Amino acid sequence: MVLKLYFDLFSQPARSLYIFLKLAKIPFEECRVNLGKGEHLTKEFAETKSKIQKIPFIHHGDFRLNESIGIVRYLSREYSIADHWYPKDSKKQAKVDEFLEWNHLNIRLNCSSYFLVKWLMPLKNGKQPSEEECKNLTRRMEKSLEDFERIFLSNERFLFGNSVSYADVHAACEIEQTRMAGYDVRDHFPKIKTWIESVRSECNPVYDQAHKFVNMMAEGNEKQLNSKL
Amino acid sequence: MVLKLYFDLFSQPARSLYIFLKLAKIPFEECRVNLGKGEHLTKEFAETKSKIQKIPFIHHGDFRLNESIGIVRYLSREYSIADHWYPKDSKKQAKVDEFLEWNHLNIRLNCSSYFLVKWLMPLKNGKQPSEEECKNLTRRMEKSLEDFERIFLSNERFLFGNSVSYADVHAACEIEQTRMAGYDVRDHFPKIKTWIESVRSECNPVYDQAHKFVNMMAEGNEKQLNSKL
Known part of the structure; x- marks a missing residue:
């Protein structure tokens, strides 16, 4: 089929x-x-x-x-x-599900809101968010990222041990998106930086292929930022 | 265990x-x-x-x-x-999952935001939302409810045929919450009204037991509203 x-x-x-x-x-x-x-x-x-x-x-x-x-x-x-992507063992699967369900109203909601309001909406309708709005968006996003580090990241290589799961890839892709809006999570959260680089390295070259457009836009932002300094 | x-x-x-x-x-x-x-x-x-x-x-x-x-x-x-709560058949289970995943950033997010800003936050910190904020909250919530009716509700008794599933109960409980903030979805969305009454009737008396506090608060609101008219 x-x-x-x-x-x-x-x-x-x-x-x-x-x-x-x-x-x-x-x-x-x-x-x-x-x-x-x-x-x-x-x-x-x-x-x-x-x-x-x-x-x-x-x-x-x-x-x-x-x-x-x-x-x-x-x-x-x-x-x-391969079982590590989404484990068949009932308890292991439940823990992957727990993270994926938690993620919706945390990293997913708050990283994508930051991206939408700071990058996509100004591009679409020319309206820049106010300083207060930006502050609130950043605060909410950073709260989710702090929670992610504290609750879900341990000293293991990935979210659920030494093998990558779909949950790792799912969260990493959400987090990468904010780079387009000029916020690189790696610069603010060292534990997330180590973890996301493991995900990237484990999933390459496909990871970088999938993020080609994101990387291009993020580099554009960095150049814009550098030209302002 | x-x-x-x-x-x-x-x-x-x-x-x-x-x-x-x-x-x-x-x-x-x-x-x-x-x-x-x-x-x-x-x-x-x-x-x-x-x-x-x-x-x-x-x-x-x-x-x-x-x-x-x-x-x-x-x-x-x-x-x-019983299988109807969360079907074992792969395709049937996938459709229940599709709804439950969609729900997070739609009914869940927008009904609970309405409830939080209109009811819980004023109660906690005495701060009433502005008229514009209320309008935006209502618009976003009603968009989710319209999508719910259009995409997921058919002419069948429940979301997935003639038997109730966990997805029905999950969505109904989110929708009931807004009554505490003075918005009864039944008054605005007739198709949702028919469906939610089926869920309630199928799950009673447990449904009403679980909603005892919600009903009490919603009745309080109605009395408040009536005393203003």
């Missing part, structure tokens, strides 16, 4: 799903959706591709599924993949 | 997990945590009960687990429960 992945590497969960599929060696057909052009917003797209109109999603034969985490769980049942 | 549920029925996911445990006939020990008194915020609580310091969570023997959705997934593997 053909597996089609609909994605745009501009999106954090699309990148994590793309990296997972490549490294877990699940064969798939690449179906690019250009978010910038709003390709996902038409009525035709909703009818023929995905009613939720968000990426990433998959078509697996006739079966359509949205939401990266749900997709990883589904594919881990449908394909034979 | 003893299963302990740490909860406060003031919390939406605590209510949904409580209802699920009761109706799926999973025996558990009730461990109440008083959120209002901040019982979960002490260092001792973090060390002996839960590092995440949020409820609901479980202790299953020595195993500790947070996050209601992860807990339901874990318990559905550990106990023999």
Whole structure:
């Protein structure tokens, strides 16, 4: 049965799903959706591709599924993949799930809000956020990152021991996004820096391929910043 | 092995997990945590009960687990429960997961933000939100509820056919919370009204028991509103 992945590497969960599929060696057909052009917003797209109109999603034969985490769980049942990506052991799986569920209203919400308000919205409608808004966004994001370090990062190489899991990739892709808005988490959280570099090194060269656009934009920001100094 | 549920029925996911445990006939020990008194915020609580310091969570023997959705997934593997609560069939389970994952940044985020800013924060620090803030909160919440109706509710009795699932209970408990802040979703979304009444009727008397405090506060609001008219 053909597996089609609909994605745009501009999106954090699309990148994590793309990296997972490549490294877990699940064969798939690449179906690019250009978010910038709003390709996902038409009525035709909703009818023929995905009613939720968000990426990433998959078509697996006739079966359509949205939401990266749900997709990883589904594919881990449908394909034979290395156990470390999403463990079959009930308690180990539960701990991966605990993190992935916690993540939504913490790193996911607060890093992407920072990115949206500081980078995407000014680009779209020319409106810069106020100083107070920026302060609040930074405060909330840093609270989530502190919690992430304190609660979930130990002295082990990855979130759940010495092997990378989908949870590592999922969180790393969210955290990378803020670099486009000029905030490199590595500069502020040394424990996250060590961990994210392990994830990157374990998942390379696919990790860097998936972050090509993010890196390009982040370098642009750095040059902009340097030219101001 | 003893299963302990740490909860406060003031919390939406605590209510949904409580209802699920009761109706799926999973025996558990009730461990109440008083959120209002901040019982979960002490260092001792973090060390002996839960590092995440949020409820609901479980202790299953020595195993500790947070996050209601992860807990339901874990318990559905550990106990023999009726399949409709969280189906074993791969595709059916994937669709339940899709909804539960989508829900975080939609109904969960936007209904609870409305409740927090309009009800809880004024109670805690006496600060009323501005008119513009209320308008934005309502707009975002109603967008999520419209999406919920359009994407997920069909003409069937529940989200996934004629049998109730944990996803129904989880969403219903989030939606009920806004009544405390004076917004009854039933008055604005007829399709949601029909569905939520089915969930309530299917899960009663446990549903009403779990919502005793919510109902009391909502009635208080209605009286307040009526006294103003």
